[in-house]
Amino acid sequence: MRPFARTCLLLLMMATTGAGTPSGTVVNDSAALQRLYTNSGVTLHYISFETPGRGQLDVRLANGFVHLKGMHRAIGEPGLLTIEGDVLAIDARSFTFRGRIVIADTPDPGRRCIRDGVFHFRQTGVRRYWRMQEMERCDGLTDYVDIFL
Template sequence: MIRVLASVALLLGTGAVAQVTPAPTRVADRAALVRLRGNTGLSLQWISWAPRARGTVRVLERSGVVHLSGRQAAPGAGTLTLDGDVLAIDARDFSFRGRIVITDAPDLGRACVRDGTYSFRATGTRRYWRLQQMEQCDGLTDYVDIYF
């Protein structure tokens, strides 16, 4: 025990950062996870809602952790990126921890960087999950949608 504590103290003293393994994604609804795996892209309303202009979302799973990496971009319309882990998913909602970045949308020079935990929800008969924390930068409402 003393050796373990001494090793931890040595690591902390050198400025080394221990890697924390994320907890596996809590899956309350398997069908929702299947929909997320088979998603048909993402969009930000400032860039485009048109199906042919949607960005892509890549879903990777490692050690039970569902990871999302996505991007939508259009010349002159800006860029949306997201990267992070799904903490939990149920029939209509999932929680996401990571980074969402909007640049040059709706205006050239705008940069909205969000780091944290966010909720995506599919309401009614909608065929997409929408980011619930819509107003975070500049007082603008950003509709970030992931389609299924």
């Protein structure tokens, strides 16, 4: 399906109910949604943020929501990021994500940070990625999770 047709179909499928409860992803900017669909990977800065070292991020429609599922694994050493959940809303430079983010064995072996909830990803300035805004959680460390355009 052509990108424009896919975006139009998504917009039609992502209406809200009369009660104001989202029945799918709220799309406020179709161009941003298209950028998310054509992303160039997900990263955790402890592992790598270079293009060949980026992880994969699959984006698909599931039950009316834009669903993200991805992984970034260190090559030849411990270190793993997994992300899975739904995009609740997307705007021109940000989106809201509800799901699970797991960071394991990085930056130190044995570390395990499991985060469930709602997270905000934002693109600022001229950056070519969305960065998770809730960066501090486990062990007092700052975790930069980025999704590249």
